Amino acid sequence: MALNGIQIFKLTPKKNCKECGSPTCMAFSMKVAQGAVDISACPYMSDEAIAQLSEATAPPMKTIKIGTGDAEYSLGGETVLYRHDKTFVSKTRYAVALCSCMDAATVDAKIAELQKVDYERIGERMYVEVIYVNYDAASGQDAYLDIVKKAAATGRTLVLNCEDVEVAKAALEICKDGKPVLNGANAANYADMSAVATAAGVVLGVKGADLNELHDTVEALEKAGNKNLIIDVTGPDLKATFANAVQIRRAAIKNEDRTFGYPSIVNTVAVAKGDRYMQQALLALFTMKYGSIVVVETLDYAEALPLYGMRQNVFTDPQKPMKVEPGIYPINGGGADDICLTTVDFALTYFVVSGELERSGVPCNLVISDAGGLSVLTAWAAGKLSSTTVADYIKANVEDKINCRKLIIPGKVAVLKGDIEAKLPGWEVIVGPAEAVQLVKFLKDLTA
Amino acid sequence: MPFNQKPQKFNAKINTVTIGTGDKAIKLGGESVFPFYTFDGPIENAPKVGVEISDMGLENVSEGIKAYYEGCSTMGEIAKKASEMEGADFVALTLEGGDPNGEDKSVDELIAIVKEVADAIDCPLVVEGCKNAEKDGDLLAKVADALQGKNAVIMPAKEENYKAVGAAAGLAYNQIVGAESAVDINLAKQLNVITTQLGVSPEKIIMNVGTAAAGYGYEYVVSTMDRIKGAALSQDDKMLQMPIITPVSSETWGVKESVAPEADNPEWGPAEDRGISMEIMTATADLVSGSNAVILRHPQSVATISKMIKELV
Numbered sequence: 001m002a003l004n005g006i007q008i009f010k011l012t013p014k015k016n017c018k019e020c021g022s023p024t025c026m027a028f029s030m031k032v033a034q035g036a037v038d039i040s041a042c043p044y045m046s047d048e049a050i051a052q053l054s055e056a057t058a059p060p061m062k063t064i065k066i067g068t069g070d071a072e073y074s075l076g077g078e079t080v081l082y083r084h085d086k087t088f089v090s091k092t093r094y095a096v097a098l099c100s101c102m103d104a105a106t107v108d109a110k111i112a113e114l115q116k117v118d119y120e121r122i123g124e125r126m127y128v129e130v131i132y133v134n135y136d137a138a139s140g141q142d143a144y145l146d147i148v149k150k151a152a153a154t155g156r157t158l159v160l161n162c163e164d165v166e167v168a169k170a171a172l173e174i175c176k177d178g179k180p181v182l183n184g185a186n187a188a189n190y191a192d193m194s195a196v197a198t199a200a201g202v203v204l205g206v207k208g209a210d211l212n213e214l215h216d217t218v219e220a221l222e223k224a225g226n227k228n229l230i231i232d233v234t235g236p237d238l239k240a241t242f243a244n245a246v247q248i249r250r251a252a253i254k255n256e257d258r259t260f261g262y263p264s265i266v267n268t269v270a271v272a273k274g275d276r277y278m279q280q281a282l283l284a285l286f287t288m289k290y291g292s293i294v295v296v297e298t299l300d301y302a303e304a305l306p307l308y309g310m311r312q313n314v315f316t317d318p319q320k321p322m323k324v325e326p327g328i329y330p331i332n333g334g335g336a337d338d339i340c341l342t343t344v345d346f347a348l349t350y351f352v353v354s355g356e357l358e359r360s361g362v363p364c365n366l367v368i369s370d371a372g373g374l375s376v377l378t379a380w381a382a383g384k385l386s387s388t389t390v391a392d393y394i395k396a397n398v399e400d401k402i403n404c405r406k407l408i409i410p411g412k413v414a415v416l417k418g419d420i421e422a423k424l425p426g427w428e429v430i431v432g433p434a435e436a437v438q439l440v441k442f443l444k445d446l447t448a
Numbered sequence: 449m450p451f452n453q454k455p456q457k458f459n460a461k462i463n464t465v466t467i468g469t470g471d472k473a474i475k476l477g478g479e480s481v482f483p484f485y486t487f488d489g490p491i492e493n494a495p496k497v498g499v500e501i502s503d504m505g506l507e508n509v510s511e512g513i514k515a516y517y518e519g520c521s522t523m524g525e526i527a528k529k530a531s532e533m534e535g536a537d538f539v540a541l542t543l544e545g546g547d548p549n550g551e552d553k554s555v556d557e558l559i560a561i562v563k564e565v566a567d568a569i570d571c572p573l574v575v576e577g578c579k580n581a582e583k584d585g586d587l588l589a590k591v592a593d594a595l596q597g598k599n600a601v602i603m604p605a606k607e608e609n610y611k612a613v614g615a616a617a618g619l620a621y622n623q624i625v626g627a628e629s630a631v632d633i634n635l636a637k638q639l640n641v642i643t644t645q646l647g648v649s650p651e652k653i654i655m656n657v658g659t660a661a662a663g664y665g666y667e668y669v670v671s672t673m674d675r676i677k678g679a680a681l682s683q684d685d686k687m688l689q690m691p692i693i694t695p696v697s698s699e700t701w702g703v704k705e706s707v708a709p710e711a712d713n714p715e716w717g718p719a720e721d722r723g724i725s726m727e728i729m730t731a732t733a734d735l736v737s738g739s740n741a742v743i744l745r746h747p748q749s750v751a752t753i754s755k756m757i758k759e760l761v
Binding site for chain 2: 082083084116121211212214215216219237238239242243246247250251255257259260275277278280281282283284285287288289300301302303305306307308309310312313314316318347348351352355358359438441
């Protein structure tokens with residue numbers, strides 16, 4: 001059970017030495033209770049007290065790190081089941097599956113293909129972060145090691161799916177510096193597999209026939225001292241896989257079952273092999289419901305564009321609005337002589353407005369200035385969107401690049417028209433529609 | 449120690465709403481568990497998939513969708529073909545041509561199309577207006593009249609026109625009212641409250657709580673649906689227990705990821721593939737967040753989503 005600040009305070013030295021960074025022991029205790037500070041920040045806690053407290057104040061779900069350098073990702077660490085309760089913290093990561101049953105040409109083609117997806121969306125680089133390398137016993141160890149080498153050469157983080165202890169050991173020799181996941185422990189081999197993973201310093205993936213077997217195996221691994229784990233929730237069919245993913249996460253967060261407090265791997269290939277469309281559906285399904293790593297056969301732009309957009313949405317902090325970078329966004333081939341429109345930098349506003357502008361087919365420039373990531377009316381009310389902010393931005397960033405001197409402002413802030421015109425000599429300010437959906441007609445009428 | 453399974457039980461359920469008549473009638477809702485949580489309890493009625501067709505015929509649809517309807521020249525033929533799509537449970541006719549800012553088709557012209565479509569199919573029918581609240585008030589009242597005895601869904605009834613649409617569909621002609629609000633739990637509830645105050649029975653209301661294409665503010669959709677299902681089941685909020693219907697295709701087939709020609713971004717690949725993927729992913733996310741029915745366009749999306757529902761329930 002979680003302890004409150006007073007209970008924690010009783011275990012502190014109560015000397016207000018400030019060495020932990022907090023002004024008093026009481027303040028420190030309150031922070032620990034909220035999970036903001038780790039108990040070990042206090043240098044005077046007895047080992048006994050630390051053991052007692054770290055058990056009681058540990059987060060419901062561990063944060064597990066995989067990969068290294070730029071390719072290091074945090075998985076898990078969630079504290080809620082729904083984003084509106086607080087926020088989700090660790091994005092779902094996507095993996096493309098390779099298998100040692102594939103011939104060399106197929107593997108090369110898949111590796112080249114998965115590296116093609118690489119673009120930016122609202123300040124975030126979108127690409128395939130993980131490669132899942134499946135060991136097929138019939139093809140033998142050498143074929144597997146070849147593929148592991150090729151996959152490791154991409155610099156992407158790997159998941160080695162291999163339940164053969166010797167093969168796993170050999171594969172880790174090749175790629176352990178990249179901190180891959182060794183997805184290979186089961187009820188029969190977990191002791192040996194855990195030793196291999198621990199020796200290589202990598203995260204161990206745990207499998208099981210059902211939730212009971214998974215629970216037992218994780219418990220046994222924890223007892224043996226390995227808490228650097230991921231749970232492979234893939235079951236015999238889709239229904240079981242979904243049930244596992246939800247119940248494991250729910251047990252950890254809602255029912256405080258720490259044994260299940262680990263991130264998850266979902267292998268959609270196992271339940272929808274060869275069905276690209278079904279795998280698309282499952283990418284979305286397990287992004288929404290508790291997949292930490294989701295494995296598919298193909299991840300091209302067709303998958304990436306909706307998927308990464310959805311992930312970016314779902315994993316935003318509800319308390320922090322998504323913002324786009326201020327700047328001039330040319331639309332429909334807009335150039336220096338085309339009309340300008342302006343709105344706020346709130347990502348949703350930007351997407352809705354730019355979508356409508358694209359639909360209109362009229363070449364134009366969308367000018368986005370910094371409005372604190374708020375919507376039009378909120379930004380106006382907060383003083384973040386005013387005649388001054390618009391005029392200053394246009395003077396500093398637009399006048400030297402755009403020759404056209406017509407500016408359309410959002411209909412909801414029509415009141416700014418006069419002031420902007422006064423502050424921007426030479427510009428004609430036009431009041432646009434109140435809703436983005438009316439932009440198509442508005443622009444067509446304007447340019448007709 | 450084996451896993452200590454703790455099912456999440458609720459003493460409340462989503463209303464069961466029957467749409468259509470006869471053998472092919474469908475039921476939405478009825479469950480007292482979260483979407484697809486079959487490990488907590490049974491899902492009485494699996495979510496349903498509808499096929500969207502438009503009074504504009506095949507004018508604004510992708511090549512792949514056109515190919516499916518090849519040989520269909522009348523609205524009746526298109527509707528029949530839509531109802532035969534693999535995985536389709538109902539047909540959704542949108543009257544987008546009625547938009548005063550677009551084609552501005554007359555009400556009489558649209559009613560003729562509604563009748564033609566209704567006569568051509570034997571599965572349940574959903575009719576969506578032109579999105580202009582004023583025109584819909586008039587148009588949808590007449591649609592409700594024209595479809596007497598069909599037990600069809602008439603939508604959208606919005607805050608601006610719920611009296612006209614709700615009274616005609618829900619009271620005068622005994623259809624189902626589709627109440628539409630804009631991605632906000634309070635607005636959704638408010639609309640249900642005032643619609644029932646008109647006298648419309650809660651069992652005659654389904655909700656469209658709004659959606660977006662994946663990547664376009666989709667977080668609001670997730671949280672709105674999560675919170676609605678949460679309030680409906682854990683707090684037994686009667687004014688949020690209406691099943692949710694979500695028109696997916698009208699959002700997803702308009703965004704640039706789905707429509708930008710391959711020539712603009714060669715690495716993106718064919719637009720058709722992107723459009724299908726966008727439709728499938730958005731629909732899946734809607735369903736797992738709480739939609740009891742989704743409306744789609746592409747035969748591949750309809751087949752895939754319907755198969756996924758069968759495997760999950």
